[in-house]
Amino acid sequence: MKLYDYFYSSAAFRTRIALNLKGLEYEQIPVNLRTGQQSQSDYKAQNPQGLVPALSVAEGTLGQSLAIIEWLEETYPEIPLLPKAPWDKARVRAMAYTIACDIHPLNNLRVLNYLKDDLEVTEQQKTEWYHHWIGKGFDALEQQVEAAPFCFGDKPTLADVCLIPQIKNAMRFEMDLSPYPKLRSIWEHCMTLDAFVRAMPENQETAG
Amino acid sequence: MKLYDYFYSSAAFRTRIALNLKGLEYEQIPVNLRTGQQSQSDYKAQNPQGLVPALSVAEGTLGQSLAIIEWLEETYPEIPLLPKAPWDKARVRAMAYTIACDIHPLNNLRVLNYLKDDLEVTEQQKTEWYHHWIGKGFDALEQQVEAAPFCFGDKPTLADVCLIPQIKNAMRFEMDLSPYPKLRSIWEHCMTLDAFVRAMPENQETAG
Numbered sequence: 001m002k003l004y005d006y007f008y009s010s011a012a013f014r015t016r017i018a019l020n021l022k023g024l025e026y027e028q029i030p031v032n033l034r035t036g037q038q039s040q041s042d043y044k045a046q047n048p049q050g051l052v053p054a055l056s057v058a059e060g061t062l063g064q065s066l067a068i069i070e071w072l073e074e075t076y077p078e079i080p081l082l083p084k085a086p087w088d089k090a091r092v093r094a095m096a097y098t099i100a101c102d103i104h105p106l107n108n109l110r111v112l113n114y115l116k117d118d119l120e121v122t123e124q125q126k127t128e129w130y131h132h133w134i135g136k137g138f139d140a141l142e143q144q145v146e147a148a149p150f151c152f153g154d155k156p157t158l159a160d161v162c163l164i165p166q167i168k169n170a171m172r173f174e175m176d177l178s179p180y181p182k183l184r185s186i187w188e189h190c191m192t193l194d195a196f197v198r199a200m201p202e203n204q205e206t207a208g
Numbered sequence: 209m210k211l212y213d214y215f216y217s218s219a220a221f222r223t224r225i226a227l228n229l230k231g232l233e234y235e236q237i238p239v240n241l242r243t244g245q246q247s248q249s250d251y252k253a254q255n256p257q258g259l260v261p262a263l264s265v266a267e268g269t270l271g272q273s274l275a276i277i278e279w280l281e282e283t284y285p286e287i288p289l290l291p292k293a294p295w296d297k298a299r300v301r302a303m304a305y306t307i308a309c310d311i312h313p314l315n316n317l318r319v320l321n322y323l324k325d326d327l328e329v330t331e332q333q334k335t336e337w338y339h340h341w342i343g344k345g346f347d348a349l350e351q352q353v354e355a356a357p358f359c360f361g362d363k364p365t366l367a368d369v370c371l372i373p374q375i376k377n378a379m380r381f382e383m384d385l386s387p388y389p390k391l392r393s394i395w396e397h398c399m400t401l402d403a404f405v406r407a408m409p410e411n412q413e414t415a416g
Binding site for chain 1: 256257258259267268270271272274275276278279282283294295297298299301302305306308309310312313314319322323326327329333336337340345347348351352
């Protein structure tokens with residue numbers, strides 16, 4: 001199993017956590033987003049969307065972190081990342097999508113670059129934009145999650161797999177997390193677990 | 209089953225298509241995004257994120273269109289919206305997420321309002337922004353989808369459920385769709401099907 005990866009990408013970070021939680025081995029192939037490697041033709045032949053992550057397995061190459069994780073969930077169900085009961089599963093997915101559909105897409109590198117380069121917004125406007133969308137999503141999540149140890153129940157789920165990279169990202173952009181005690185307690189608990197820690201950007205070989 | 213709905217919302221539109229394809233009855237409760245009804249406390253008590261759609265059933269109220277549709281898929285599997293084979297399912301989900309995570313979140317009403325009101329971009333800049341993100345996503349999708357009749361295989365799937373509202377939205381913003389013959393052929397086929405047509409914004413009672 002090969003993971004096309006970039007150490008700082010939150011979506012790649014999610015996939016690393018899921019692979020680690022499931023105890024799966026994978027080879028990391030770095031795709032440097034800062035130098036535009038994701039837009040080069042050899043990578044786009046693998047993943048037409050030109051984004052990371054992508055997972056390459058016997059069946060082919062798959063993009064989209066959540067599609068990868070749902071496929072892992074179905075193919076390697078021994079350590080599940082979704083609860084069994086349909087309504088519980090739906091609640092976990094709703095939390096994951098709050099992050100993956102309503103926070104992260106607005107704040108990733110390509111969007112921040114567009115704001116800076118094409119719309120020529122100031123550094124402060126860019127920071128306000130960033131904090132605005134994180135705030136909207138985290139306000140809702142703080143109400144949706146259970147307390148520690150995890151977003152839902154006593155085992156890590158897809159919701160934690162999405163939340164931890166988003167919190168990491170928020171810290172990097174100096175977001176004030178004091179209004180989110182429940183989210184912070186989940187972060188603190190996950191930071192005691194090897195599967196999360198090993199997936200952290202700074203713990204990737206290519207980090208620099 | 210009650211659907212908190214707004215006729216113009218692409219995410220609500222997805223949910224209407226899925227409910228129709230599965231032949232399920234539902235009561236529509238309009239939440240007017242133009243007048244800010246989604247941010248009022250009685251609605252946010254149901255859905256803390258303050259977005260539409262939300263589905264209210266015996267188990268509770270669930271937000272996030274994709275979480276709703278996955279729950280419907282599991283609870284009412286008779287007419288499936290995902291293929292059975294895990295890799296096929298993953299490919300369909302990846303197409304759906306390309307729309308739901310990488311196009312739609314950048315172009316929905318709250319974001320366009322932020323660009324206009326907070327960043328004070330010009331009308332032209334707003335249109336360019338809109339077309340830019342649609343173009344990025346549709347360029348990839350045009351390579352990922354099969355030809356007509358549908359995005360994948362000979363039955364409508366979650367990918368079509370996401371694609372049709374996104375194309376409708378693109379048409380509304382006068383996006384040039386000529387570079388996307390495969391996407392257009394899927395649109396044309398879906399427009400011959402009652403489940404899609406009945407879900408169209410202009411065919412909702414509250415459209416105006």
